[in-house]
Amino acid sequence: MKVSECKQIFEMLSEYLDKELSDDICQDIDSHIAGCPPCVEFVESLKKSMHLCRSCKSMDEPAPLGAAARDDLYAAYKKAVEERKKAQA
Amino acid sequence: MAIGVQTDVGLARDLLAGEPGAFDRFVETFRPKIFQYTYLMCGHREDAEEVAQETLLKVFEKLDQLREPQHMKAWVFRIARNACYMKRRKSAYAPTQELSLDELMPAFRQEGNERKLEIADWSSLPDDQAINSQFKKLLRRSIEELPEIYRSVVLLRDMEELSTLETAEVLDITGDTVKTRLHRARLAIRQSLDKQMRANGGDS
Numbered sequence: 001m002k003v004s005e006c007k008q009i010f011e012m013l014s015e016y017l018d019k020e021l022s023d024d025i026c027q028d029i030d031s032h033i034a035g036c037p038p039c040v041e042f043v044e045s046l047k048k049s050m051h052l053c054r055s056c057k058s059m060d061e062p063a064p065l066g067a068a069a070r071d072d073l074y075a076a077y078k079k080a081v082e083e084r085k086k087a088q089a
Numbered sequence: 090m091a092i093g094v095q096t097d098v099g100l101a102r103d104l105l106a107g108e109p110g111a112f113d114r115f116v117e118t119f120r121p122k123i124f125q126y127t128y129l130m131c132g133h134r135e136d137a138e139e140v141a142q143e144t145l146l147k148v149f150e151k152l153d154q155l156r157e158p159q160h161m162k163a164w165v166f167r168i169a170r171n172a173c174y175m176k177r178r179k180s181a182y183a184p185t186q187e188l189s190l191d192e193l194m195p196a197f198r199q200e201g202n203e204r205k206l207e208i209a210d211w212s213s214l215p216d217d218q219a220i221n222s223q224f225k226k227l228l229r230r231s232i233e234e235l236p237e238i239y240r241s242v243v244l245l246r247d248m249e250e251l252s253t254l255e256t257a258e259v260l261d262i263t264g265d266t267v268k269t270r271l272h273r274a275r276l277a278i279r280q281s282l283d284k285q286m287r288a289n290g291g292d293s
Contacts, residue, residue, distance in 0.1 A: 014272035
């Protein structure tokens with residue numbers, strides 16, 4: 001395997017992992033990766049890194065919503081719903 | 090409402106119809122998501138809390154403009170994105186940086202007849218569970234280091250799991266640009282984690 005081939009594959013990896021490439025390109029990539037340990041290792045590291053992002057989607061939580069802030073939101077919501085009902089009537 | 094988790098589209102319809110409880114369900118579901126996005130975009134907790142509240146207020150004020158309930162999430166995130174943008178304009182100007190693909194590629198080295206990658210040992214990393222708080226800190230740093238145009242794409246695509254098209258709509262860019270930026274963002278996060286793992290001796 002040539003390094004240039006591996007790098008070409010690295011450039012397409014997100015589309016490959018997101019299944020956004022055509023079948024024939026996917027097959028080419030599959031067959032390269034199957035015989036290329038550095039590519040296997042790199043794909044694994046990228047997949048794990050993506051997985052970490054997904055699993056940390058709520059790593060920070062907001063402070064509890066205060067009563068005044070909730071009132072502001074609810075007032076805006078009520079107004080929007082009433083206006084909508086008036087417009088539909 | 091059907092038993093089980095209500096979908097976004099069901100929630101959007103209930104919200105528009107003024108169904109009892111819809112407001113609280115919406116706030117409970119979306120406030121943490123919006124906050125996570127604004128926190129990683131703004132970098133400061135206080136700013137993020139403020140921008141999240143502004144976003145929610147705008148969402149309710151503009152509720153009448155929600156034309157497609159099935160795209161509520163993208164619509165909400167577009168408002169969040171604009172709120173972050175307004176906040177940033179008030180703060181110090183940060184120039185847009187581009188990430189070069191070449192710099193995100195791993196190095197190879199020759200060992201006898203074998204070609205090896207110069208990367209950390211990722212096989213020792215747990216798959217999903219048991220990701221400790223130390224590792225979350227590393228991930229946060231990797232995301233925060235990303236230039237804004239890449240950070241917004243990876244947060245929407247990989248954290249919020251919006252589609253390429255939805256992300257393109259939220260950010261006013263083409264689908265191809267979403268794909269290009271997403272790939273560079275992922276490579277950059279991978280590289281940053283890799284560096285931090287190697288600096289820690291492979292043991293995060």
